[in-house]
Amino acid sequence: MKPCAYHQPVQIPDAAKLLTSIEDSKLLAGGMTLIPTLKQRLANPPALVDLSRLGSLKGISGDGATITIGAMTPHAVVAASKLVQAKIPGLAALASMIGDPAVRSRGTIGGSVANNDPAADYPAGVLGLGATIITSMREIAADEFFLGLFETALEAGEIITAIRFPVPLRAGYAKFKAPASRYALVGVFVAKFADGVRVAVTGAGPGVFRVPPMEAALSLNFDPSAIAAIKIDTDGLTSDIHAEADYRAHLVTVMAKRAGDAALV
Amino acid sequence: MQISFTLNGRPTTVDVEPATLVAELLREQLNLTGTHIGCDTSQCGACVVHLDGLPVKSCTLLAPTLEGATLLTIEGLEGAPGSNRMHPMQEAFREHHGLQCGFCTPGMLMTAVALATEKKDLTEADVRHGLEGNICRCTGYQNIVVSVMAGAAAMNAAKGE
Numbered sequence: 001m002k003p004c005a006y007h008q009p010v011q012i013p014d015a016a017k018l019l020t021s022i023e024d025s026k027l028l029a030g031g032m033t034l035i036p037t038l039k040q041r042l043a044n045p046p047a048l049v050d051l052s053r054l055g056s057l058k059g060i061s062g063d064g065a066t067i068t069i070g071a072m073t074p075h076a077v078v079a080a081s082k083l084v085q086a087k088i089p090g091l092a093a094l095a096s097m098i099g100d101p102a103v104r105s106r107g108t109i110g111g112s113v114a115n116n117d118p119a120a121d122y123p124a125g126v127l128g129l130g131a132t133i134i135t136s137m138r139e140i141a142a143d144e145f146f147l148g149l150f151e152t153a154l155e156a157g158e159i160i161t162a163i164r165f166p167v168p169l170r171a172g173y174a175k176f177k178a179p180a181s182r183y184a185l186v187g188v189f190v191a192k193f194a195d196g197v198r199v200a201v202t203g204a205g206p207g208v209f210r211v212p213p214m215e216a217a218l219s220l221n222f223d224p225s226a227i228a229a230i231k232i233d234t235d236g237l238t239s240d241i242h243a244e245a246d247y248r249a250h251l252v253t254v255m256a257k258r259a260g261d262a263a264l265v
Numbered sequence: 266m267q268i269s270f271t272l273n274g275r276p277t278t279v280d281v282e283p284a285t286l287v288a289e290l291l292r293e294q295l296n297l298t299g300t301h302i303g304c305d306t307s308q309c310g311a312c313v314v315h316l317d318g319l320p321v322k323s324c325t326l327l328a329p330t331l332e333g334a335t336l337l338t339i340e341g342l343e344g345a346p347g348s349n350r351m352h353p354m355q356e357a358f359r360e361h362h363g364l365q366c367g368f369c370t371p372g373m374l375m376t377a378v379a380l381a382t383e384k385k386d387l388t389e390a391d392v393r394h395g396l397e398g399n400i401c402r403c404t405g406y407q408n409i410v411v412s413v414m415a416g417a418a419a420m421n422a423a424k425g426e
């Protein structure tokens with residue numbers, strides 16, 4: 001790796017100031033995406049701003065109707081959290097499926113959501129549950145946050161501090177893993193609330209998206225067989241060495257059914 | 266910058282460039298070459314060590330993270346005090362032929378010990394899921410899984426469970 005300056009601020013405003021004052025500097029969370037990028041010299045930031053000393057970004061709390069997860073909370077902690085397991089088991093299951101144990105020790109929910117990899121798992125959970133992204137500046141609804149391929153509504157110098165999830169009646173996640181990377185070839189998150197069902201898909205296209213026909217069918221009748229005949233259009237889906245668009249479209253229906261089944265357990 | 270941490274039970278202070286990977290620090294500055302580097306993409310797990318008891322990829326960890334932490338590398342694995350034996354997980358790998366060339370073995374062992382420490386009754390499915398981040402080009406994994414199950418049982422027995 002190329003040498004670069006390293007900052008470990010202990011206050012959020014100091015981190016934001018460093019980020020805006022040093023051009024091209026980068027926030028470092030768990031480093032599970034950023035460090036491989038730096039090692040391959042795909043990025044060369046002059047400085048890293050390490051978020052690990054900002055204590056207020058860690059931890060999980062709940063108030064009955066919502067669960068709030070600090071941005072620096074590692075995947076393994078979410079997967080093992082008794083609170084998340086009790087209130088949103090589908091989200092704990094999602095976290096337990098990310099990467100491998102070493103990735104889950106270090107990788108964080110904030111880093112994953114900020115990075116918005118088209119095949120990452122958390123974006124499906126965040127959009128599927130209609131969560132709120134809390135930043136150093138404001139609150140952003142999931143529906144407004146994910147803007148496609150590695151793009152989010154975050155502005156320069158904006159830091160995710162936590163994600164707030166409404167507690168659903170039921171929720172489930174299913175993913176078809178890309179065998180080598182374990183990222184989602186297709187992953188689907190299904191969540192049932194008193195006022196309807198949300199279905200969010202990751203891996204299939206350039207960014208996470210919802211499937212309104214499946215949401216309508218499941219809102220009428222939360223029976224996974226109700227969506228077995230709903231096929232999504234291949235337009236705009238990804239075709240690459242791992243899978244063609246029509247295979248991904250097929251997997252969306254299969255994974256949505258499995259996510260529905262998981263929600264019913 | 267100066268960093269102080271506990272390395273295999275010993276207080277250690279080093280002077281490093283902040284952008285140093287822990288795997289490089291261990292191998293090149295501290296001469297602990299048991300931790301292997303098998304890939305450049307954070308995927309193979311040959312470099313796994315324990316940071317405050319958790320398995321992490323030392324090739325994807327920057328040295329400043331170590332400040333105040335406790336690091337255990339393959340060199341720090343040991344059998345019962347005074348027994349003059351290897352760690353039960355190492356013994357199990359030898360007994361059950363859990364390695365061929367041995368390149369992946371340090372990372373396999375560190376991941377396996379973490380798995381067995383985290384959960385008492387490991388199933389074969391737990392072991393296979395737990396080893397997803399460790400790549401072996403020789404064994405076909407079968408004997409590694411057998412070794413981890415046996416090593417975990419031996420670790421539990423040693424704890425009297």
Ligand SMILES: Cc1cc2nc3c(=O)[nH]c(=O)nc-3n(C[C@H](O)[C@H](O)[C@H](O)COP(=O)(O)OP(=O)(O)OC[C@H]3O[C@@H](n4cnc5c(N)ncnc54)[C@H](O)[C@@H]3O)c2cc1C
Nearest residue numbers: 029030031032033034099107108110111114120121160182
């Ligand atoms: C081998 C391997 C397998 C993986 N498998 C999967 C998988 O199956 N599914 C999956 O979803 N992911 C997977 N990942 C990615 C992993 O989940 C990462 O942890 C995650 O994408 C990024 O989180 P991080 O904390 O490591 O962030 P970092 O790598 O530290 O940062 C990522 C980006 O987000 C920015 N950032 C970080 N935190 C914040 C914040 N609080 N506010 C604003 N910006 C921020 C950083 O500046 C950087 O640009 C895998 C990674 C590896 C190495």
Ligand code: FES
Nearest residue numbers: 303304309310324
């Ligand atoms: S060398 Fe660290 S994962 Fe391959």
Ligand code: FES
Nearest residue numbers: 365369401402403
């Ligand atoms: S024993 Fe050779 S790579 Fe695993």
